[in-house]
Amino acid sequence: MASGDALGAGYEFGPPLAAGTEVGMVGGGVFDWAPGEWTDDTSMAFPLLAELAAGNDLRDEATLDSVCTAWITWAATAQDVGNQVRAVLSASQPTASAVRASAVRASAALFTSGNPRAAGNGSLMRTAPVALGYLNDRAALIAAARAVSELTHPDPDAVDACVIWCELIRTAILTGSYDLDGALESIANRDVWRARFDEAEAQQPVFFSNNGWVVHAIQAAWSAIAHTPEEPSQLRIALETIARSGGDTDTVAAIAGGLLGARWGTAAIPAHWRSAIHGWPSSTADDLERLALAAVS
Secondary structure: OHHHHHHHHOOOOEOOOOOOOOOOOOOEOOOOEOOOEOOHHHHHHHHHHHHHHOOOOOOOHHHHHHHHHHHHHHHOOOOOOOHHHHHHHHOOOOOOOOOOHHHHHHHHHHHHOOOOOOOEOOOHHHOHHHHHHHOOOHHHHHHHHHHHHHOOOOOHHHHHHHHHHHHHHHHHHHHOOOOHHHHHOOOOOHHHHHHHHHHHHHOOHHHOOOOOEHHHHHHHHHHHHHOOOOOOOHHHHHHHHHHOOOEOHHHHHHHHHHHHHHHHOHHHOOHHHHHHOEEOOOEEHHHHHHHHHHHOO
16 A cells, blocks of 8 residues: 555656656655655555554544544644545544544535535545454444544445455455455445446556546556456556556555555565655554554454
8 A cells, every 4th residue: 555655656646657658666746755755645544554553443433533633643744635634624623632533524524515526535545454453354344444434535435435445455365366246245336336347447547537536546446456467566567557547646556555465465565665665654664564464463
């Protein structure tokens, strides 16, 4: 996840690049990232991972309070905060000492009500760590994915996307394969989503140009995976393809990276990527790996 995020950061909001154009973890972009620096995607995922590593349950209100408090702390100085996330967090009226998840949810519900553009990709981008805490409990995973999405993105498409992706990640870790049919069984609106994934398999990632929308974001991520041979190099090739695709490249690559990492593990990450990865809160790839292992223990 962090690999895709940091790779895509330098190309975010740019135009599509020609196939074969060399891309790298070069930083820069509209927010002038350092080479290897992750963006808001991994920064928002970090508190989720930390809570799971501490043995806490993302379905518990106290845990969600802590997550929201961490997000407010991060957002106060962050270079980049998504428009929907910023609007929701700023309207939740946090106290100086803590933030209530209930207030953030209420703010998100108000933002979403009557807003046709509330199905952003801002909860899907951070969802990958959720799967780590519930590898052997599918029902708990579904509930946790919904709870975490609903903090800022209660739109049904955003919630469904998080559930589908977390279930794909869970089964990829356990079985070493992508079980889309099984993941779609996790939601009620499965026929609509089946058609969306069929479209993703029929088109290249660049086709899904409105990738700030959660549906195009997940379609672009799945398209990159589906059009890349299933072997360890799939992680690198698919993420580079996304970096060339234009638009919200860091987020689409973070989404895809979470599932590719579940399938292939850290050994598939190029060494020069891994050594460069860093970001809020003053952490590195080693810190992410340590927390991920603790989250599943």
